[in-house]
Amino acid sequence: TQLLEQSPQFLSIQEGENLTVYCNSSSVFSSLQWYRQEPGEGPVLLVTVVTGGEVKKLKRLTFQFGDARKDSSLHITAAQPGDTGLYLCAGRDFGNEKLTFGTGTRLTIIP
Amino acid sequence: DVKVTQSSRYLVKRTGEKVFLECVQDMDHENMFWYRQDPGLGLRLIYFSYDVKMKEKGDIPEGYSVSREKKERFSLILESASTNQTSMYLCASSSGPRTQYFGPGTRLLVL
Numbered sequence: 001t002q003l004l005e006q007s008p009q010f011l012s013i014q015e016g017e018n019l020t021v022y023c024n025s026s027s028v029f030s031s032l033q034w035y036r037q038e039p040g041e042g043p044v045l046l047v048t049v050v051t052g053g054e055v056k057k058l059k060r061l062t063f064q065f066g067d068a069r070k071d072s073s074l075h076i077t078a079a080q081p082g083d084t085g086l087y088l089c090a091g092r093d094f095g096n097e098k099l100t101f102g103t104g105t106r107l108t109i110i111p
Numbered sequence: 112d113v114k115v116t117q118s119s120r121y122l123v124k125r126t127g128e129k130v131f132l133e134c135v136q137d138m139d140h141e142n143m144f145w146y147r148q149d150p151g152l153g154l155r156l157i158y159f160s161y162d163v164k165m166k167e168k169g170d171i172p173e174g175y176s177v178s179r180e181k182k183e184r185f186s187l188i189l190e191s192a193s194t195n196q197t198s199m200y201l202c203a204s205s206s207g208p209r210t211q212y213f214g215p216g217t218r219l220l221v222l
Contacts, residue, residue, distance in 0.1 A: 004153070006153075009151060033210075040120075040215065040216075041213075041215055041216070042115070042201050042203070042212075042213025042214050042215055042216055043154070043201075043213050044213070045210045045211070048210075088153060088154065090154075097142050097159070097161070097205065097207075098156065098159070098169075099156070099211060100156075101146075101153040101154035101155070102153050103151055103152060103153045104151070104153050
């Protein structure tokens with residue numbers, strides 16, 4: 001079973017600060033997704049990165065896929081309370097629909 | 112809007128009971144998935160289905176079974192509930208290798 005380790009597991013910072021969340025694996029994935037989950041809801045897709053080295057921006061969120069397609073990072077600039085939630089990375093196997101989810105990072109932004 | 116609904120938001124069952132969790136999607140998606148979510152472990156795949164009457168084991172199928180008699184409905188069955196099956200259960204659907212859309216989850220407590 002492939003494993004995706006996320007770090008940190010918990011992060012609590014003040015509004016306006018920057019942060020980076022990491023997602024690491026020893027396995028290679030065809031693509032990698034990032035989801036955000038809010039209390040009482042299921043995860044919602046934020047972005048999919050497909051090419052090694054790819055960088056995608058979603059407003060204040062920047063996602064990067066590692067060159068070797070084994071790791072990814074999520075950087076948030078000037079964090080807002082609305083960014084609070086559980087962030088999950090998920091790697092897609094080659095040739096099938098299965099996703100392997102990371103262990104999750106619970107982010108709290110303090111106003 | 113894609114909608115994935117789950118039959119219950121909260122369930123409390125006794126050890127040994129048979130438990131049915133129902134999931135319905137309204138997007139005519141071929142693929143449906145059942146995950147369980149536990150703190151620090153992320154989402155782990157229990158079973159998935161690519162088509163009606165078709166099922167495949169995920170990473171942790173022991174103690175569970177599934178049924179997919181209609182395209183829009185995917186049921187997860189706990190034949191004899193045990194306390195270690197206390198968890199959050201999430202259903203998802205997708206069309207091809209694209210976004211998985213999640214339901215709101217069922218929080219199951221087995222006493």
